[in-house]
Amino acid sequence: MNSINEINEYLQSKEIMFSIFQSSKNVSSLAESAKSRGQKIDQVLRSLLFHLPKKRFIMVVIIAGNYRVNWKLLRNFIGENRISLATPEEVIYETNYQLGVVCPFFLNIIYLSL
Numbered sequence: 001m002n003s004i005n006e007i008n009e010y011l012q013s014k015e016i017m018f019s020i021f022q023s024s025k026n027v028s029s030l031a032e033s034a035k036s037r038g039q040k041i042d043q044v045l046r047s048l049l050f051h052l053p054k055k056r057f058i059m060v061v062i063i064a065g066n067y068r069v070n071w072k073l074l075r076n077f078i079g080e081n082r083i084s085l086a087t088p089e090e091v092i093y094e095t096n097y098q099l100g101v102v103c104p105f106f107l108n109i110i111y112l113s114l
Contacts, residue, residue: 004020006106007103007105007106008020021037027100030046044064045064045065046062046063047060047061047062047102048060048061048063048069049085049095050074051083051086051087052078054082058086059078060102094107
C-alpha cells in the first residue's frame with residue numbers, strides 16, 4: 001500500500017492538478033463518503049475491480065460516483081461474456097486495500113476509465 005505522500009509526489013511529478021480528500025471517519029457508502037468531504041457524488045471517483053475468469057486477472061474501471069457501469073458495453077469492449085465484480089478477498093489480494101478505499105495508483109493491473 002502506498003502512502004498519501006507517495007501518491008502526492010507521483011501526481012506532482014506528472015504535473016497533474018489534484019486535491020486529496022481524506023475522511024475523518026469510516027464510511028460505508030458513496031453518499032457518506034462524498035458528504036464527509038463536502039463533495040457531491042459526481043465529484044467522487046470510484047475504483048471498481050472486475051474479475052475476468054477466463055484470463056484470470058483483475059481490471060480496474062475508474063468511474064465518476066454518479067455513473068453506473070454499462071455491463072454490455074464493458075463486455076463488448078473487452079471481448080468477455082463473463083465479468084463479475086471482484087470479491088472483497090480479490091480486492092485485498094490484488095490491491096492491498098480494503099473494499100471501499102482502493103487507490104487506483106501503483107496497481108499492476110489493467111485500467112479502463114469510463
